Amino acid sequence: MSRNFDEIINRKNTWSLKWDFNFQQHDILPMSIADMDFYSPKAVENAIIERAKHGLYGYVGVPDTFKKIIKSWINRRHEWDIDEEWLLYSYTVTASIRNIIPAFTDPGDKILILTPCYGSFSYSITLNNRELVTSPLILQENYAIDFDDFEKKLSEGVKLFILCSPHNPIGKVWTKDELLKLGELCMLYNVLIISDEIHSDIVFKGYKHIPIASLSFELAQNSITFMSAGKTFNLSGLGASYIIAPNSALREKFKKQLKLTGVHEPNIFGIVAAEVAYSYGQQWLEAVLDYLQNNYDFMSKFFSEKIPEIRAVNQEGTYLGWLDCRKINIDCNELNDFFTNKARVKLNDGKAFGENGTGFQRINFACSRVILIEALNRIQLAVNKISI
Ligand SMILES: Cc1ncc(COP(=O)(O)O)c(C=O)c1O
Incomplete structure (x- = not known):
């Protein structure tokens, strides 16, 4: 019953809050709204x-x-x-x-x-x-x-x-x-x-x-x-x-x-x-959990090896990663704009989760690995530019 979670599914023009409503420019990768870019179990669809x-x-x-x-x-x-x-x-x-x-x-x-x-x-x-x-x-x-x-x-x-x-x-x-x-x-x-x-x-x-x-x-x-x-x-x-x-x-x-x-x-x-x-759906769920865990591990390693200014806080559950961005040399109030407009990746601003979320961003990593890698590469390029 497992689906292929690597598959990139086009969600545009499906009234998706994440892909259709949450941002204006279409070259921005949406990694915000808390749903998954995966098909539900086939039995559900049937x-x-x-x-x-x-x-x-x-x-x-x-x-x-x-x-x-x-x-x-x-x-x-x-x-x-x-x-x-x-x-x-x-x-x-x-x-x-x-x-x-x-x-x-x-x-x-x-x-x-x-x-x-x-x-x-x-x-x-x-x-x-x-x-x-x-x-x-x-x-x-x-x-x-x-x-x-x-x-x-x-x-x-x-x-x-x-x-x-x-x-x-x-x-x-x-x-x-x-x-x-x-x-x-x-x-x-x-x-x-x-x-x-x-x-x-x-x-x-x-x-x-x-x-x-x-x-x-x-x-x-x-x-x-x-x-x-x-x-x-x-x-x-x-x-x-x-x-x-x-x-x-x-x-x-x-x-x-x-x-x-x-x-x-x-x-x-x-x-x-x-x-x-x-x-x-149990088998589908076990497979999706493995995929999510691997996405998180990949992302966390990517940050520590390639963008040490960002740390993915330890993830025990949920597919919403919490990124400590306080070491990036940017005013905390401008961080979310930086990710949207410079990295072209839409994240949730940490401030929206309370005062002590300032300096953090939330990333939804429930997506195909290819999309995640694209988002991380974009972030790396943008962060490298400010370090120059
Ligand atoms: C903790 C929490 N509660 C509730 C919701 C929304 O739930 P529902 O879609 O059933 O309104 C979310 C969605 O992100 C959530 O993270």
Whole structure:
């Protein structure tokens, strides 16, 4: 069932956010928006075609099989035995993040995140008129949580903590000890944990994703987890995510909010795709993980051997690399323009992930090796020019 990930697929004129909407000039290589330039498993494509052939696209409900398939996937992949009744659905994880905030906080309430962090968290918090509180991660060789700072922020009246696990953009897979400590502190200060685990299946060899809610009964009762097959099988355009809420009171409250905004049902093709991917996509996923790991290793080596001004931070999961560019002789505020306009490679500016992302860039390396090499060569040429 594996696809040829070396194949260069033309995504232009497919309404691709990455290839059609995100930049103006067509000679710029897009390495930003978080989807993969790979085909999904063939079985997914076949199932969607079969369903589409029916030709009648009226209202549908969510079949019971979806719950069973999700439960089985989470059990096999993450050794977490969930109850089917804990599950809720939402169109996307973004919709869940936007809705969780009004469901469990009031305007002006404080919501905590670890930075640098996926920009949609801070955007959703401020969009909802809540106060964004950040606890900056500390970078030495790798990133670590400053637990003293985290506790201090919790003690200052935080209502909600939104965890990104694995963490976009730093590619970190949180360990059991880190998760337990975060969880214990949140419970000590009565802070509800929202765990966005959309990247949970993209984890490299030697690391293991642990759902924070799986660590104890108490943590399960004090958390709500967001997951989706979107990142795992490249299905983000299909709109079918789910929520795991073991605590029935929290679950009912959130269900009401999702219904209020009408995002509580996934798209028909999203269900078809996720069911087939979770049932038959394991081999494809193992192959894609190998390919991604090799891309990262290639990229990291390229930087250390050929562009020592840039360091790829250690990657434990996700296909979003985090590049420390602070040694390039360019004003941090102009870095992203430099990559776009001089190297002709579109990256995400680190600043968009929080203040301590300044001097960093995020690169999406879920693309064919040939494209990655082209991007790295372009970056090398541009950096060499400023060093002259
Ligand atoms: C941590 C995280 N959560 C959510 C999303 C978006 O999820 P969805 O496509 O389901 O809205 C992304 C996309 O990059 C992400 O990185």
